[in-house]
Amino acid sequence: MKVTLNRSTFIQELQTVQRAISSKTTMPILTGVKIELSNNGLTLTGSNAEISIESFLSVTNEKAQMMIERTGAVVLQSRFFGEIIRRLPEDNFTMEVIENNQVNITSGKANFTVNGLDADSYPHLPVVDSQNQITIPIHVLNKLIGETVFAVSQHESRPILTGVHFILENQKLLAVATDSHRLSQRVIPLESGTEAFNIVIPGKSLTELSRSVGDEGEDVKISIMDNQVLFETKTMKFYSRLLEGTYPDTNRLIPTSFNTEIEFTVPELLSAIERASLLSHEGRNNIVRLHIASDGVILYGNSPEIGKVEEVLNYEKVSGDPLDISFNPDYMKAALRAFGPTTISVRFISAIRPFTLEPTEGNGEFIQLITPVRTN
Amino acid sequence: MKVTLNRSTFIQELQTVQRAISSKTTMPILTGVKIELSNNGLTLTGSNAEISIESFLSVTNEKAQMMIERTGAVVLQSRFFGEIIRRLPEDNFTMEVIENNQVNITSGKANFTVNGLDADSYPHLPVVDSQNQITIPIHVLNKLIGETVFAVSQHESRPILTGVHFILENQKLLAVATDSHRLSQRVIPLESGTEAFNIVIPGKSLTELSRSVGDEGEDVKISIMDNQVLFETKTMKFYSRLLEGTYPDTNRLIPTSFNTEIEFTVPELLSAIERASLLSHEGRNNIVRLHIASDGVILYGNSPEIGKVEEVLNYEKVSGDPLDISFNPDYMKAALRAFGPTTISVRFISAIRPFTLEPTEGNGEFIQLITPVRTN
Incomplete structure (x- = not known):
């Protein structure tokens, strides 16, 4: 792998996936960011037990000024890598995998050599089943989250209440959260038809999602899998696990x-x-x-x-x-x-x-x- | 005591003295701010074991819109008092001591009654001996502090090194700080003649002083007492205790x-x-x-x-x-x-x-x- 690209564009992409990366993890490789370079562009991945974020920077993105010399992949310790990139002296920088997953990072006269890990040992993200999908504008999703997520329970005594309950039926999407002391419920109409669903998404995942998608005019495509949900924009895939169990019937409250x-x-x-x-x-x-x-x-x-x-x-x-x-x-x-x-x-x-x-x-x-x- | 005045002007003054107030103190009355109203204006005092700050808001200050109905004094718990004032609904507010040092705070339709303490039980600040005094511009003082205070020791193993050593002699003021690994020394010429002095001011006091005086064009008058130093501007008196002991001879280093x-x-x-x-x-x-x-x-x-x-x-x-x-x-x-x-x-x-x-x-x-x- 060898690529030269614009530093600030890369930093933005890196910050997005870093939201999913925790330094407190039992799997050391998850403290790293996975960097994959194909001829189409650069894909970064960050993950923890709850959420995974994949971000894509296209070679056609002019701001990225990307010059691909050799495709490949590597995993680098996320925090250090980010700090190094932020401190580099020039607008552009070059990353090159040399031997033993070591990566050479150069910019101007500064030359870093950092130890990486084999990208093949990074966990695979879930495969999307595209059957169960809805599409809504990002600003609608953000509003839905903002109006409900604050009411989830902060205590693990009833884990199901730490999530927001989403029910899709009759062309309506209902989101409700309660910690048993207060409740917040929002319904939005949906035009696109799809199978009904009934899922509970962890509140923390939704808060991170809201921060990650920004507030642009785009749409977000939501795909429901067995125990995962995927939120997908043009440049980002955001996976969250779902909470298992039965959400209480809040309607009667x-x-x-x-x-x-x-x-x-x-x-x-x-x-x-x-x-x-x-x-x-x-x-x-x-x-x-x-x-x-x-x-x-x-x-x-x-x-x-x-x-x-x-x-x-x-x-x-x-x-x-x-x-x-x-x-x-x-x-x-x-x-x-x-x-x-x-x-x-x-x-x-x-x-x-x-x-x-x-x-x-x-x-x-x-x-x-x-x-x-x-x-x- | 009863006074009506402008909220934001008062908040600025309160913030100045709050720098000296710590919630962790062995003397409960020092968690409070002393409020004294005379016919000339409002004096606030905050203090801890290291520093004391006295700030004066003149009745002639137009921004303060001060209307004095009855002079007097009281001590109020600093943090709550500040939060209450900040949250009041109108631009102006009224404080009135009612009975048992209780204070009525009103603004618009909001009406607080808070418990205060007797101002007479607040410790007295040192009396200034005006013999040993120099005057320098605030920006010179701030520069002197900024260029030396970072080099003081953060460890209490040699307490004298946690301060900045100031030596006045031959029309020159020398400030030096060292933690024994590094040293920083600045000399400034002084025009005004005064007795020579040789004092060590705690680094923490100087950092707070720098934050408190702002960076205006004014002068600051520095008075040295036995075990105290006083920095005085038009509206503020800032007292710090001095460190006892002999500072090492750094010149030979x-x-x-x-x-x-x-x-x-x-x-x-x-x-x-x-x-x-x-x-x-x-x-x-x-x-x-x-x-x-x-x-x-x-x-x-x-x-x-x-x-x-x-x-x-x-x-x-x-x-x-x-x-x-x-x-x-x-x-x-x-x-x-x-x-x-x-x-x-x-x-x-x-x-x-x-x-x-x-x-x-x-x-x-x-x-x-x-x-x-x-x-x-």
């Missing part, structure tokens, strides 16, 4: 009748919750209290050591029974951030039943649920 | 004759050292080797596990004996960064004697010393 309803503008409510949570974080229970009555809507937070806060909240509209309800402000903050700067309707049954949050302008495509905290 | 001399441009040499240190950091010894001979000037770095690097260095001028010398690249990197983008002369006696680095255009005002590593 979402209430349909209410006794109190109030509309807020999200940024204003978020600021007030952030203020109240400054003190509640110090208390043992981390709760804030919302008071809805004819004398006004008031948010309370307190910590015995530090002090207390109360704030009269502005709202758009209120109806139904008066209510005093306590909840974890962190769940509320995460929920509000997922809505973005819009107006939402919050609907309550009672102080001890989960309440829902929905965009006021919505039709049930995006709904969140928060379980209150009983205070007596 | 600086060699005056040389056998090899070479000139480099700093940014180019720094880039090469950074590349070489990528690999040397992984080796057991963390050393790079510099080869100076008629066949060229070459820098070598290597790590048995990762690989090796060699780079032919550009230089401006070279004279004297050929030489092979090994040194810790981290000392060299820190030294080069302190010089900034200039040209330096590096002068060697032999592979086992300390070598000096000086700006080529200099007259001995700024000199650095690095001890090589013996490799055989």
